[in-house]
Amino acid sequence: MKIRWRPVLILALLAQAALGLTGCGAQPPSHDAQRPSRDVQPPSRDVPILLFNGTGTSPNDVKAIEAILTERDLSYATVSSAQLDSMSQADLMTHHLLIVPGGNFIDIGNALAPSTMTSIHHAVEGGLNYLGICAGAFIAGHGKYRCFDLTSGVRFNFYSDESRGIRKAAVPITSADNEVLEQYWEDGPQLSGWGDVVAKYPDGTPAVAQGTCGKGCVILSGVHPEAPANWRRGMTFTTPTSADNAYAASLIDAALNGMSLPHY
Secondary structure (H helix, E strand, O other): OOOOOOHHHHHHHHHHHHHOOOOOOOOOOOOOOOOOOOOOOOOOOOOOEEEEOOOOEOHHHHHHHHHHHHHOOOOEEEEOHHHHHHOOHHHHOOOOEEEEOOEOHHHHHHOOOHHHHHHHHHHHHHOOEEEEEOHHHHOOOOOOOOOOOOOOOOOOEEOHHHHHOOOEEEEEEEEOOOOEEEEEEEOOEEOOOOOEEEEEOOOOOEEEEEEEEOOEEEEEEOOEOOOOHHHHOOOOOOOOHHHHHHHHHHHHHHHHHOOOOOOO
8 A cells, every 4th residue: 555645744743753752652663773882981970960861862851851950050961872881880880860861761772782771770779879750760660672670570551641542731640748730741651569659640540659779769750840831832730830840859859869758
């Protein structure tokens, strides 16, 4: 059958690709991403936070997290797929926190060497803390695709909106102290079966969870509290962007310092 590409459809696809949206991307690729060159230098050991910005991540989400880190005056370095591949477990453990943002968790895993997945797992077991947002939460679990498996074999499914054909929405989450914040959600997971429940979706499944992997503190979020105001176009939120961003900052602070968040 011959497929005819209409101009409107082509323009829509190009526009979507250019935006670099944050969705966690469950569409499996047909093959592994091309291996990056290993002739790279790892980030300085002097920075406490590594923010992953490699293949598969959303550039817009990386920028959103950078804005939160800068506002909090937190020292960080971005790290690419090639740089992570060049880092040993010992290199990773010279830092305090690894943040993996939204994007496509399958592409993220396929662009990293299997040995890198193992190094990250063992580094967290050894005391490197981890914050995973959306795709970063998916890849922290266990699955048939390359994952870090920081959750003792627990695999995460999508939040129930996905099964209703909803790809992004303003979703209220309720924390253990009964605070309700409407958060930007896009193709994110629900985090049942692992850790302590920090916040819940409207259907009662965990939206934010915290646990440990060995000595490492692990915080996972299925929503995007770091989302800037311009992500909200065409959507209605009752919670101001500033309140959601403050919540993102609290997750980063807790992950960085290994602090326990209030939980159910």
